[in-house]
Amino acid sequence: MLGKNPGKNGAVRKDAVASIIEDWARERPELDTSPLEVLARLHRTFLRYNNRLTSAIDEHGLAVAGFDVLTALRRAGAPYRLTAGQLADSGLVSSAGVTLRIDRLEKDGLIVRERDADDRRVVYSRLTDAGLAKVDEVFAEHLENERRMLAALSPAECRQLARLLSKLERSIEETAVPDEG
Amino acid sequence: MLGKNPGKNGAVRKDAVASIIEDWARERPELDTSPLEVLARLHRTFLRYNNRLTSAIDEHGLAVAGFDVLTALRRAGAPYRLTAGQLADSGLVSSAGVTLRIDRLEKDGLIVRERDADDRRVVYSRLTDAGLAKVDEVFAEHLENERRMLAALSPAECRQLARLLSKLERSIEETAVPDEG
DNA sequence: CGTATGTGTCTCAGGGCTAAGATTTCTTCG
DNA sequence: CGAAGAAATCTTAGCCCTGAGACACATACG
Numbered sequence: 548m549l550g551k552n553p554g555k556n557g558a559v560r561k562d563a564v565a566s567i568i569e570d571w572a573r574e575r576p577e578l579d580t581s582p583l584e585v586l587a588r589l590h591r592t593f594l595r596y597n598n599r600l601t602s603a604i605d606e607h608g609l610a611v612a613g614f615d616v617l618t619a620l621r622r623a624g625a626p627y628r629l630t631a632g633q634l635a636d637s638g639l640v641s642s643a644g645v646t647l648r649i650d651r652l653e654k655d656g657l658i659v660r661e662r663d664a665d666d667r668r669v670v671y672s673r674l675t676d677a678g679l680a681k682v683d684e685v686f687a688e689h690l691e692n693e694r695r696m697l698a699a700l701s702p703a704e705c706r707q708l709a710r711l712l713s714k715l716e717r718s719i720e721e722t723a724v725p726d727e728g
Numbered sequence: 729m730l731g732k733n734p735g736k737n738g739a740v741r742k743d744a745v746a747s748i749i750e751d752w753a754r755e756r757p758e759l760d761t762s763p764l765e766v767l768a769r770l771h772r773t774f775l776r777y778n779n780r781l782t783s784a785i786d787e788h789g790l791a792v793a794g795f796d797v798l799t800a801l802r803r804a805g806a807p808y809r810l811t812a813g814q815l816a817d818s819g820l821v822s823s824a825g826v827t828l829r830i831d832r833l834e835k836d837g838l839i840v841r842e843r844d845a846d847d848r849r850v851v852y853s854r855l856t857d858a859g860l861a862k863v864d865e866v867f868a869e870h871l872e873n874e875r876r877m878l879a880a881l882s883p884a885e886c887r888q889l890a891r892l893l894s895k896l897e898r899s900i901e902e903t904a905v906p907d908e909g
Numbered sequence: 910c911g912t913a914t915g916t917g918t919c920t921c922a923g924g925g926c927t928a929a930g931a932t933t934t935c936t937t938c939g
Numbered sequence: 940c941g942a943a944g945a946a947a948t949c950t951t952a953g954c955c956c957t958g959a960g961a962c963a964c965a966t967a968c969g
Contacts, residue, residue, distance in 0.1 A: 719776045825927070
């Protein structure tokens, strides 16, 4: 209905990635750029999602990085405690990154560090009362925000997209280190 | 077939996001966390993709940010020139970010800055011969790398995923500023 | 017991990004 | 023409991330 619909690909109304692929077809016609259909869209969609998420979280005086830590602690259940290593795994972040995140949250009084009595290398991060209240408040609003972002997709489309993203994550992960399987 | 398959949702083999959703169901059963099925997977899948991409690009002595600029210039076609503003739009990045990217690429001799003769506010970035050679080499390998990451998905699944991501990007974008539509 | 090795966290150096505002240059209009 | 406003880019200040390696502690084994 709107805009031109070149070629046989009627499924995707022309978007930025479609233009990019057309550009490449003109400039380097010998290349098969079909992976961009999925992965360039993944990239751009994530960037937009992340901008939106960052603004929303920022309105509560939090960074996405800190929010990520708080939610990991919250959903772990009482006593809302995880080690730095567990937080690194859960947030797909380096151990150096976790240290910084914890520093900031501790300074803000949302978590406290506690050393393990049995293994003194281990440092737990535990939600304070303020941290628990904060994450419960922000997470509920976060879900509302995400629901709005998904408004244009039907429940069936959401299920399909969830399934395909899960499969893609697995596919990327398995390709990651050739000498590991 | 493999592993346990709890509940009626047989489509997604249990992954990290499924565990996260189970955790929330236990901790805050009153919340509807279904948006996470899509958006938490988008987030995690992107992070894995980005790690893989960063490693691959880094092996060529480039950062993803710089590669993004080089490809934008390359696919614009001869004379491989864009303004800073065009680069900002194309990379979904702020104007300050573009300035930094250009600084680094210029220092590495991959692009040069050129002022517009008619409008002296405008600064073009143009690929040097070295930059052109570099991007042509790295981009071809980049596509191969992406193809491997998609290996587990059928062509039909890729088309579906591309369509749904495009729709999602549009949905997020339209939700972005309530006072704009 | 004591060294070697492994593990968990932190420090350091170096990039990367953004928002806000300064600067330079165009455009408009009285 | 000249001043006000708009536009494009750059600067500044501040936050966030990573890899490499330091450090502290734990474990294995002779």
